[in-house]
Amino acid sequence: MDLGLRGKKAIVTGATRGIGRAIVELLASEGVDIGFCARSEDEVAETQKALAAKGVNVVGGAVNVRDGDAYKAWLESTATALDGCDIFVAGVSAGGGMDSEKNWWKNFEVDVMHTVRGCETLMEQLKKSGQGSIVIISSTNAIETFAAPMAYNAMKAALITYSKQLSQFVGKQNVRVNSVCPGPIYFEGGAWEMIKGTNQKFFDSTMRAIPSGRMGTPEEVARIVAFIASPAASLITGSNIVADNGFTKGVRF
Template identity: 30%
Template sequence: MRLVLVPSRYRKNSSVSVLHSCILRLRWVQEWTLLCAPARSKYRLNQIFLRDHIVWWFTLDLAMKKKTILVTAASRGLGFSVAQSLVKEGATVIICSRTEKSLQEAVESLGPSSKYVIADVSKPEDILTLVEQVSDSTSHLDGLFVNAGGPPPGEFSDISDSEWRESFELTLMSAVRLTREFLPLLKKSKDASILYSTSISVKQPIPNLLLSNALRPAVIGMMRTLADEIGPDGIRVNAICPGYIQTDRVTQLFEASTDSSLKANLISQIPLGRIGSPNEFGAVCTFLLSPIASYIHGALLLVDGGLYRGMM
């Protein structure tokens, strides 16, 4: 993210329409307007404002350099987008997933400040292996992004006992075990943070996702309780609830539906009028894991384009 100072006389100039993505506009004194634009706009901003006498720009530092963060289920999808964002901010990232090939491809893309461990977070023995290998590579852990693949779609009459048990292990017990086993490493950090990836289903049920609707709220209950229990140790805990983000899983949900107009109908319900991008999700997670968010604790943050309309 970059803050850019431009003369106020250029603020309404059509040549700066690129700044439609600005997330903050503040008047500074009388002559200047302070604009905050995504870092990806750097080249275009240079091109426009060097011609219009740009004064300067500077970078907002999230203080993630020298931080070590574990991101689970991160070889693709939302976990990978979080790992990408963390690496861009200078963090060292450890990722895990079930498949070595996909992990190798992910680490190759992320670069030298990343490493991987093969682990299925739904299996207790794999989590113990993960803890052992992470402990061998670092003396402490500054952040833990708790993420797992979502439970399968289905309605009540379609779901067997075995599917309930498997989803319980994947959705709730993976979060329980990861938290319990990594707390000793997190306590060795000066400003550790745990962030649970859940779903908008904790706020309102999603059709055809009964398992998610039933099990994910339990993670929120645990997070809220942990805020009291481990907050005094200096460890922050929060949860993030993505709405519809353009991942393989969301594509799968659309394809599994017998309603061909499902996607269009869904987008019509989102005030921003679109599905979110993985990069948008990753950026918010990086902020919550960073020391900049040092007083955000026990919070539940929606990243859903305004889809959820409840007051609480």
């Protein structure tokens, strides 16, 4: 199946490792020009080199999305350098944690506000595309009780509501908006590798909750995001796609 991605331009936040990295690798392989960011300059340079080897235009930037002004300036300059933007993937999260009120501000500023600022800053370009597509990375932590009450889970839930309502607002301009909820995703250097090393009991109980006994991989999530982002998914907007290998137990109609 041709996803219709060739020649499109995508901006992806948080793309030097894990799910974001797998997304930009896959989109670049499909012939998509890529703008991406992360904080580490070295990792941005390494990712830029790997993606450029696929023969597409690549604009990498070292920026902390929590710094609203710097982030917006980066989005604008990246869309200009790519000469447009058809796809925006909001991938950065401040991650879990419940040690203090600090976490609520961090997850609000990073998870929620970087997504909102990204959608607002790139919206004119996405409308101009005629096939604009936004994919917001949420989490199964938003849709079922997980671990403990924490900002990460609640802010990821806010993103699903924002995604749905934005989709209604910009549908007329042919911009689709969807969210994706991955379940536990394992990769070297990721959160679950860290949890395996520091809290084996919790890691094992999470594994037991997955019917096949296997966590997902970043590449498995990337294939879903690439499809949702592509013109091939033209009927899908305002949806929240759960990609969790059976980890969640609720019945959703």
